[in-house]
Amino acid sequence: MMPEPAHVLLVEDDASTAAYIQRFFEHSHIRITAVADGTQGQALAMAQPWDCIVLDRRLPGLDGLTILTTMRADNIQTPVLFLTTMDGIHDRVSGLRSGGDDYLVKPFALTELSARIESLLRRTKEPGNDVRLVFADVEVDLLTREVRRAGEKLYIQPQEMKLLEYFMKNPLVVLSREMLLQAVWGLDFPVRTNLVETHVSRLRERLGRDAPPLIHTIKGRGYMLRHP
Structure with a gap:
């Protein structure tokens, strides 16, 4: 049927x-x-x-x-x-x-x-969509704050977790540096800092250097969570 x-x-x-x-x-x-x-x-x-x-x-x-x-x-x-x-x-x-x-x-x-x-x-x-985010082979449990990729548990620090959660909730969307500063760090004004770049780099490493990349740099615009 x-x-x-x-x-x-x-x-x-x-x-x-x-x-x-x-x-x-x-x-x-x-x-x-x-x-x-x-x-x-x-x-x-x-x-x-x-x-x-x-x-x-x-x-x-x-x-x-x-x-x-x-x-x-x-x-x-x-x-x-x-x-x-x-x-x-x-x-x-x-x-x-x-x-x-x-x-x-x-x-x-x-x-x-x-x-x-x-x-x-x-x-x-998806059942339990209010507490579980899934994209590609990455799963995030919002209650336990547990992250897995291809079934393997990953260690993600709190601020990186907030960044990952925002990416997971907005897949296939170009997220600018300003949007990430506002959503993840609550900064509503322009600041000269490499905060976003540093945390995106760390998050990429946490998700696995040898695994297919999911967080892509969109030159001049920001970042996007998408399949390779």
Whole structure:
């Protein structure tokens, strides 16, 4: 028996972009319902369960950030992926801090959009997803603070653990140095320090020098957790 398709709400006011996305997923296990207005998008997001919501930031009626804030205030925890042209560091940070689960900037590749949606769907359907993070062969237990790679237990220091947790919660997302300083160290102002670089280097070593690398440097932009 075939599993039920995942039902994804797309709130996107650009008709060509919405049609482009719907055509791509037409014969997949993901079913897209698209609306072009923020007010209608919020009403649908709060009226019925969805497996995932793909949300633009700039919308007629209500903007995407307002929709998400209202959802989270009403304890609706549907995973939300922002899909937007707003690519500033402040835009990304505000989107994630308001309860967004991922952030993809336009223009985008449909294959990457698909991979990110699938990642969010796996995260919500895994048993115990609130206490266990999994990416590739790395597992993090948020209760015991235990980290394993390919079944082998690793020793991770507390600050490195916070850094790893943030990477694991935001896979396939370019995380800038500023975003990491804010999320991991709580620094909301520019600082001249190699804090991020040092801890990323140490974390890479903890994850295994001889294992395939998972934390990649994106030149001029930051770091990304992805498969080799």
